Structure formats: C-alpha cells, structure tokens
Amino acid sequence: MEFFKANLNIDFMGKRAYMAVMSVILIAISLSSLVVRQLNLGLDFTGGTLLEVSYPQPVGLTGVRAALTKAGFPDAVVQHLGNAEDLLARIPPHGRESSAQLSTRAMAALSGVLPGVEPKLRRVEFVGPQVGHELAEKGGLAMLYALIGILIYVAMRFEWRLALGAVLATVHDTLFTLGFFSLFHIDFNLTVLAAVLAVIGYSLNDTIVVFDRIRENFRRMRKGSPVEIMNASINQTLSRTIMTSSTTMLVVVALFFFGGEVVHGFALALIVGIVIGTFSSIYVASPLALWLGVSKADLMPARKEQGDSDGRHV
Numbered sequence: 001m002e003f004f005k006a007n008l009n010i011d012f013m014g015k016r017a018y019m020a021v022m023s024v025i026l027i028a029i030s031l032s033s034l035v036v037r038q039l040n041l042g043l044d045f046t047g048g049t050l051l052e053v054s055y056p057q058p059v060g061l062t063g064v065r066a067a068l069t070k071a072g073f074p075d076a077v078v079q080h081l082g083n084a085e086d087l088l089a090r091i092p093p094h095g096r097e098s099s100a101q102l103s104t105r106a107m108a109a110l111s112g113v114l115p116g117v118e119p120k121l122r123r124v125e126f127v128g129p130q131v132g133h134e135l136a137e138k139g140g141l142a143m144l145y146a147l148i149g150i151l152i153y154v155a156m157r158f159e160w161r162l163a164l165g166a167v168l169a170t171v172h173d174t175l176f177t178l179g180f181f182s183l184f185h186i187d188f189n190l191t192v193l194a195a196v197l198a199v200i201g202y203s204l205n206d207t208i209v210v211f212d213r214i215r216e217n218f219r220r221m222r223k224g225s226p227v228e229i230m231n232a233s234i235n236q237t238l239s240r241t242i243m244t245s246s247t248t249m250l251v252v253v254a255l256f257f258f259g260g261e262v263v264h265g266f267a268l269a270l271i272v273g274i275v276i277g278t279f280s281s282i283y284v285a286s287p288l289a290l291w292l293g294v295s296k297a298d299l300m301p302a303r304k305e306q307g308d309s310d311g312r313h314v
Contacts, residue, residue, distance in 0.1 A: 008238065010238075012235075012286075013230050013234075013290065016287040023280075023283070027179075041189075042188055045188070047093060047126075048090060048091050049093075049102045050089070050123075051103055051121065052086070053087055053120065053122065054085060055117060061078055063113045063114075064089070064110065065078055067109045068089065071105055072105070076090065079262045086122075100124075139193045147167055147170060150163075158215060161292040162285075164288065164289070165207075166204060169284040169288065170280075173199055173276050173277050174196060174200060177276065192268075194266065199270065202248070202274060202277050206277055210282070214289075217229045217232055234282055234286065241278060241282070245275075248274055249271065249274055252267045252270040253267075256268060
C-alpha cells in the first residue's frame, strides 16, 4: 500500500539544520527537567505499602481512588484483581508512618467507599526502598546494554557513521521520552520503563529500514550527491514509515483510552516514543550520518563481493 506517489521528492535534508535546532532545544528541555524535576518514580522504585482488599459486592475504582485521595493518598495506585469485588492498592511511603499505620488509615478510607459495606483486608506487604533501588539500577543497565548492542549491530551491518547516527537517534528518543515524563511529572513505573525499552526497539527498526534503503541507493545511483541519495531513500520509505507508525499508533491510542489506569503510563510512553521515533529516523539519524561524512565509497561492497545482489526490499 502506497500513501504517496512513487516520484515523491520532498527535500527532507534541506530542512535538517532547522530540525537539528529543534532537536537540540527539545533535548535541552528534557535534560533540564530530568536534572531539576527528576522522574516521578512510582512505587516500583520507591517502595511502599501494598494492600489486597475484598468487598462483598462490586466496587468502582473511581470511588476508591477518591476515598484514598481524600485520606491523603493522592499517589495511590488502585486496580481490580480479576473481578470487581477484589482490588489491589499500592501506597507510596508517607513520612515516618509505618506500614501498619498506613494500612490502618487506608482501610479506614476504604470502609467509607460503599455505605454499610465493610471491606476485608486480605494481605498487607511492605516493598522496601532497597528493592526499588535495585530495580532502578537494573532498568538503567538494561537500557545501557541495549544501546551498546545497537551500536555493535549497526556498525557490523552498515558503517560506523550510520551506527553512530542510529545510536544517537535512539539516545535522542529515550531522553525525550524520559524528559516528557519528568516535565509533566507523570508517574514513572516499571510498565513505563518497559515502554521506553520498546521505544528503543521501535526507533531502531525504523532507522534500520531507512539505512537499508540508503545503502542500496548509494550502490545503485551512479549520479547524485549524498544529500540527494538520502532524500530519495527517505521519500521511498516514507509510505512504509507512515503506515507502520499509523497502525501502531491506533493500537496504543486505544490502549491509552480504554486499557485502564494500570497501562495508562505504558501507552502514553509508546505514543510519545512513536512520534519522536518517526521524527528521529528522518531528521536525526540520517542527518547525523551525513554530518559525520558518510559517502558512497563507505557503503560500496568489498571488491570480492562485487556482482552479488543485495536483493532486499522495504
């Protein structure tokens, strides 16, 4: 399916300087927010108290959240456990209050959700901050290992200038997504971290598709400057990029609106990541490789491989 005409010729590279300025501004804002405001880490990282409560009849999450907010727990995360009668409430640490004191106050609030109905406390657990610290550390290491793996993979498959462009574009997308959550003080939990890792994969996949076509065109097109070849490559893959982004966006937008609060942050991170990942595959990865000096000679096959056909198509 083609969204655009085959002879489409948009001058993407001609706008690369303006887009670079915009990217620098966005990343500067993201980094400033991460340093000043930091991430609003959720219970998975900070530790806290977990309560499993059962009602004799169905209970709405909106009323439960309102009751907990009124009791001084606005950051509590509440979800149903398989049915509308059972729910799980996760409450972040509150000053010097012990887990027992927190659970007592929370249960008092939950008792007033349904008039005349007394909930039953099934389980209380305390998640220590040390566990949260370990999770944060491992999450950061997972992202670092992913970036190193990307650098090695793209350098072996293409060329170091393209590899560096792909990695910097991935870092760009990751920083922007983290900065977005920091700037708007949105809860950052393990599901959001999983979405950030998924954004890394999504952004890389889009970039690899464009790089594949750039390498193919560098070998095919006898005439044309690197700028013209990159423009042609991006135009040729634009339909595929738009189709992939649109279909993926449909799914995550549906998840955002209808998936419930538990996956709200996950879906939001993917929405932000898809938008910025599509932008970076066009205006960050390719221009960076261009500024690093990639040329036709860098992407031509070795002499002994001459005559082989690449044979890949987007």
